Amino acid sequence: MKTNYFGSTLSADLKASLVVFLVALPLCLGIAVASGAPPMSGLIAGIIGGIVVGSLSGSHVSVSGPAAGLTVIVLDAISSLGTFELFLAAVVMAGLIQLILGFLKAGVLGYYFPHSVIKGMLTAIGLILILKQIPHALGWDKDLMGDMAFRQMDEQNTFSEIWYAIQYFSPGAIPIVLVALGLIIFFEKPKIKNHKIFGLVPGALWAVIAGILINQLYGVIKPSWKLNEEHLVSIPDVDQLSDLSSLVTFPDFGMIGSLDFWLIAVTVAVIASIETLLSLEAGDKMDPQKRLSPSSRELVAQGAGNTLSGLIGGLPVTAVIVRTTANITSGAKTKLSAVCHGILLLVLVIGIAELLNLIPLSCLAAVLFFVGYKLAKPSIFVHEYEKGLNQFLPFMVTIIAILFTDLLIGIGIGMIFGIFFVIRTNYQKSVSVTELDGMFLVKLQKDVSFLNKAPLMKRLAEIPNGSEVVLNASRARFIDHDIQEVLNDFIETSTDKNITVTIEGFNYKLKES
Template sequence: MKSLLGSNLRYDLKASLVVFLVALPLCLGIAIASGAPPMSGLIAGIVGGVIVGAFSKSHVSVSGPAAGLTVIVLDSISSLGTFELFLGALVAAGLIQLILGFAKAGVLGYYFPHSVIKGMLTAIGLILILKQIPHALGYDKDFIGDFAFQQMDKHNSFTEIYYAFQYYSPGAIPIVLIALAILIFFERPQVKNHKLLGAIPGALWAVLSGILLNSLYAKVQPDWLLKDEHLVSIPSLTSLSQLPSLLTFPDFGLIADSAFWIVAVTLAVIGSIETLLSIEAGDKMDPYKRITPSSKELVAQGIGNTISGLIGGLPVTAVIVRTSANIASGARTKLSAIFHGILLMVLVLSIPGFLNQIPLSCLAAVLFMVGYKLAKPSIFIHEFEKGWNQFLPFFFTVIAILLTDLLVGIGIGMVVGLFFVMKTNFQRSVTVTELNGNYLVKLQKDVSFLNKAPLMKELTQIPEGSYVILNASKAVFIDHDIQEVLNDFIASAHSKNITITIEGYTYHLREVQ
């Protein structure tokens, strides 16, 4: 432990501070968009960091309230009637996740194609950039964690940018530009690795610059002053005796109602899928290429959701934006996720007034940098160089997520990816080659009924008097329909004066004889 703390602590502390700055507005915004108390988002962030972080076996993943669940949470609160009843369903969802984890259901996470996961990461990067443009311009009509294409105000990701340019706040622009300049400066290797300059992350300096510049506006340019919706907004306590008032406790009054269990199962399943996607993506970004045991992660998430529901928090999942920020900031162990949860708890309770001075425009700069690292132009080039079978599932996943939301986009990407997997296997399963009137019909590994039509076409085109080698020695599985096609070809070969040599296909040879 001493070695672990000594070698990694400074990296994890720096990363946790960046993740805290990213998580703070997201936790608040997701809660508001979900129709829940703002404090419920912060509670979920704290539970996701401290509780899930402690139980998780992931080294780099960060958990908290997920933007992808906002519509589900909003609808669930409405259908059940109260937030307290929703919390009861969330406790049940956490217990269901525990069961899924112990049943080893996390293995399903290993079946997401690489191209789809890469497309998801790139799409989220592009969404972060698109969604932060309005906040960078001081047009803060939507919460900072709104990642869906269609927004609740009936705008979409692109029309929101149009309105932002029409109704921008002048004071936000210098703040975001200065913050971006600071972040870019601190990304330089000689600065990042400097003993003094590299000790504190650039994100903190960027946020402090935003607070100072906005304070300066109050004295020299009052018309540019950012306030109200343009700033972080955390519920404040006047004394610690008010702390229990921030907690909400679950109501299990509808536990015998089917609607209660529909919500619980929905939260458990969708939350588990989002977690498995994020865990898989996080492992791919981890510079040390460590693998997270996915079923144990579901157990950790189940514990987190049970506790979050018991004290008034939103559903918790592993979330890719905070995970990306964590990895990009140099996190080495799960201590960074735990520290970010502790920072949320301590700073939100101790200095809410100071945190409420942070302009959303300087936080947008931090998210711009996270988005760019996920969606660099070089990523598109790299995926394109892998060939169409990899690039098209990647590309369609990116477009689908951009124009819908995370889960729908992943579903579309999976369908496209599955098509190309089938197409590749389809092409490799049966090959017919010709050389000087001699034909080789070769069956590889698994040959399904999908190969029936092209196989029939190839066999009917073999001319009379040909010599054919039918090789099935490497075929592990041959579908019955394929057997029928081959059987018919063998049986009719003598009528076309076709000579056949059969290798590894003795069943059909005996049938012909």
């Protein structure tokens, strides 16, 4: 069925794009500064991630932009190459590599991430959002909103920053965040959200308007509480469209023959692709309509985005789960919302930069609190626990690993545990031995590999003398040669133990007893 972009979905997409814009604005700026890059480079990446990648992507809900997971890599790469312009050239090459990966259908690798790890990643990001916004909610804005790693640039960590925020809070920030949160929660109520009039404007926008008004009111009734520039959004000064050219940086390909240059380009391409595929699958799982996004096409879209971003001075672009979550929870129906958020970044940064620079960070913290809660609700932990330890333990390990390291390292640790439990589950279920009145049924199920050799040998050795044994492989799709040898050895020695063996459902001939 053809999607109607300008029918009933238009209103929902426009509302969602506003919320995503409010989430993306401080993150674009924060990630750029944390990466050691010009602030405008983050906004350029956000604009391209929305308009270019959003247009080319096959995903209905995913939103792209500069990613916090690449912050350390970008910072190290700029330092290693020496200039930001040389790094931009590496971003261009990384984009071309992603294009090649997409055309080679490498996106299929995204389907092999365990569900428990994906769910753990989403929940961990939700918890990180909540924890990282506590200082901003209290008016302690020493660290940037885009800094998502546990250990930060100033040698502090997530929890020490919260402790400092409690000690040195700004009293004016607290009423703003409380009012903003109250408005967001109020406008999220179904009766209000679906109302013909009240539902036209998302609660996040009302929260931002209230935050600006309260802070301006402080200047009249309580000047000591008024939040200054340190606690507000800070967008580079762009008075008109022609001023954009002065903020655009072009790449320098002077090191294209260097091994270090290509190592950085390949690293950015691979890490950006992995983060994109993870976010893409996570977005599909959260999509209320459960639509599947073409992963290889996504790599092509990301490759085009990164090539252009590098050419005009932007940071590397990936699909970003925070923006995607904000998009989905705000009711987005199609990819028009992602494209519109990019247009809003472009138009509003030029048109009303002075007004945007009045937005308190504590107010935006309330918006991110709500996004974080959607990702890490208590019911999610209960639901994963009910699935059993094979799902719950990798889920929890992924959460803890991401919380105390960063996204990429945490995902790697989670993947190791996830794969271990997948192997363990198959290891346990591939071979079963049941006994009834002296008759033993040995069933081989699914794929039986050398990993099942030891438990199979142990179970066969425990069968007492004089028993009747049925070896059944009717449900086995593949039986490893090592397993065949174990079964043949058992049959050969069965006569010595007075064991009668019956063979059922094997696609090859076992030795007769």
